[in-house]
Amino acid sequence: MNKRHAIKALLVVLLAAAVNPAVAWGPVSHISLSYEAGVKNGFPVSDDLLGAYLAGSTEPDVGLDDGKSEDYGVYHSEDFAKAMETVAMSKESPDREILLARAAGMRSHMAGDSAAHGKTGYAEAKIMFPDIQSGLPKHTTNELIVDMIMYDRNKEALKKQSLNFIDVDTLIEIRKEYSRMTGKELKNDRDALKKELLNHRAMVLTELSLAHHLSSSDPAKLSQMKEEYSDLNLGTTDGNGADKAVARIAEQAKSSENLSSFKTTNKGFKIKDYLNNSLLAKSMQALERGALKLTKSSAIRDSLQSFAVGKVEAGRNKAFVNFGVNLLNKDLSFKQAVVLAGKATSGYPEDQAQKLAYLEIEAEALKAQRDKAQADYNNRPWWKFWLYFTNSDKEKYEKLEAQYQAKLREIDTIRAQIAADASVTLVSDADYAAAVSECAEKAAQSDTAAGLADLQAAVDAAYKKYVAAAETQNQAAAKAAEQELNQARENLKAAMQH
Ligand SMILES: [Zn+2]
Numbered sequence: 367m368n369k370r371h372a373i374k375a376l377l378v379v380l381l382a383a384a385v386n387p388a389v390a391w392g393p394v395s396h397i398s399l400s401y402e403a404g405v406k407n408g409f410p411v412s413d414d415l416l417g418a419y420l421a422g423s424t425e426p427d428v429g430l431d432d433g434k435s436e437d438y439g440v441y442h443s444e445d446f447a448k449a450m451e452t453v454a455m456s457k458e459s460p461d462r463e464i465l466l467a468r469a470a471g472m473r474s475h476m477a478g479d480s481a482a483h484g485k486t487g488y489a490e491a492k493i494m495f496p497d498i499q500s501g502l503p504k505h506t507t508n509e510l511i512v513d514m515i516m517y518d519r520n521k522e523a524l525k526k527q528s529l530n531f532i533d534v535d536t537l538i539e540i541r542k543e544y545s546r547m548t549g550k551e552l553k554n555d556r557d558a559l560k561k562e563l564l565n566h567r568a569m570v571l572t573e574l575s576l577a578h579h580l581s582s583s584d585p586a587k588l589s590q591m592k593e594e595y596s597d598l599n600l601g602t603t604d605g606n607g608a609d610k611a612v613a614r615i616a617e618q619a620k621s622s623e624n625l626s627s628f629k630t631t632n633k634g635f636k637i638k639d640y641l642n643n644s645l646l647a648k649s650m651q652a653l654e655r656g657a658l659k660l661t662k663s664s665a666i667r668d669s670l671q672s673f674a675v676g677k678v679e680a681g682r683n684k685a686f687v688n689f690g691v692n693l694l695n696k697d698l699s700f701k702q703a704v705v706l707a708g709k710a711t712s713g714y715p716e717d718q719a720q721k722l723a724y725l726e727i728e729a730e731a732l733k734a735q736r737d738k739a740q741a742d743y744n745n746r747p748w749w750k751f752w753l754y755f756t757n758s759d760k761e762k763y764e765k766l767e768a769q770y771q772a773k774l775r776e777i778d779t780i781r782a783q784i785a786a787d788a789s790v791t792l793v794s795d796a797d798y799a800a801a802v803s804e805c806a807e808k809a810a811q812s813d814t815a816a817g818l819a820d821l822q823a824a825v826d827a828a829y830k831k832y833v834a835a836a837e838t839q840n841q842a843a844a845k846a847a848e849q850e851l852n853q854a855r856e857n858l859k860a861a862m863q864h
Pocket of ligand 1: 426442
């Protein structure tokens with residue numbers, strides 16, 4: 367494995383989702399919804415046929431990975447499910463039962479979609495962080511997050527399941543039967559169809575792998591996501607959630623004697639084995655353990671993003687790719703991952719308070735990078751002798767330090783501006799009187815309460831002192847000056863919050 371694999375695998379998922387707003391639920395959600403419906407009301411097939419049933423529940427979306435598919439309507443039709451069953455009846459066991467189970471899975475997909483298409487669908491209706499303009503494509507972002515949540519809540523069960531995907535020759539047989547039944551001709555380019563099937567399989571497995579990685583390595587972020595998407599089951603006031611999809615799937619699932627008791631040795635491959643062995647899962651683990659972290663290495667992140675920029679045109683889709691990368695970055699909270707992804711492509715929001723929130727999130731991220739670079743520089747190992755000549759670690763630290771300080775200055779400026787704006791927005795005499803008595807109270811509480819202007823001046827002075835200390839390269843003095851500066855900033859911040 368190498369990091370290119372991880373990059374490519376991540377892009378398969380992100381790009382497929384970014385160009386593809388036609389879908390109601392992502393593939394992992396379809397698998398999970400079908401599974402949850404089965405647990406609730408019974409599965410239409412036996413355990414041995416679940417692999418075909420669950421893989422089938424993703425397969426109407428085959429061919430959608432590069433944006434649109436001529437076959438979308440075909441695969442999402444009752445006629446196609448019937449054609450599949452007709453072909454199944456011409457086969458020997460176990461191919462017959464496997465294909466019948468797959469047809470049941472395709473029906474489950476359509477039932478799930480029926481509860482979520484168009485404006486009333488959760489992916490379309492859900493708005494996360496309503497107070498933030500994230501600049502992310504709403505539909506695709508919701509779908510990806512829902513896939514991660516749905517995997518997490520079914521993780522233990524799904525790990526024990528298999529997935530058995532359709533092969534190209536059987537697909538062509540069914541397409542021909544569909545044409546015979548309906549009179550609609552379909553192109554049957556074997557190579558093109560084979561490629562679509564491979565892409566589909568890669569996408570489902572990669573997304574499972576990503577979901578698994580996030581769920582096992584960053585449970586904190588997942589619970590933040592679940593909290594923000596706590597209406598997933600019931601739906602928003604405008605859109606239907608997972609409960610309705612599960613109910614629709616359970617409603618239409620008919621079990622037959624033959625399929626419910628069927629036993630076979632052909633089950634496809636185990637999800638658990640895949641998760642343990644897949645290139646992506648392995649590379650994630652390797653990256654996780656080793657020094658090279660997928661999202662911490664700027665080399666990887668930059669190449670991922672510049673590659674994506676060539677493939678994805680719209681700003682919001684670039685933001686989506688950023689979001690995917692941020693999602694895997696453990697240093698960022700869920701909200702930070704959202705905010706920073708959108709900001710990178712659409713700039714700061716107009717609203718000053720929102721801009722301040724963006725700046726603070728950026729400053730936090732810069733500080734983490736600065737601390738890391740500083741530690742690397744201070745603990746420069748003897749064997750990295752070239753660093754004594756290039757000083758590239760020192761330069762990196764200084765560059766990040768300068769960026770961080772510049773960000774803090776921006777924050778100070780905008781805070782002062784907000785404070786100034788606030789002081790002239792008193793609207794009535796009553797407000798004014800209330801403000802006066804509040805000030806009087808505060809002054810009475812503390813004689814030393816400094817005005818905002820004084821606090822701002824203290825910050826500026828501390829900053830100058832800090833720069834001077836940093837220039838002397840005296841670590842102890844720089845550290846002390848930094849503490850003083852931080853204290854001054856905290857004082858200003860605290861005063862403004864009163
Ligand atoms: Zn669909």
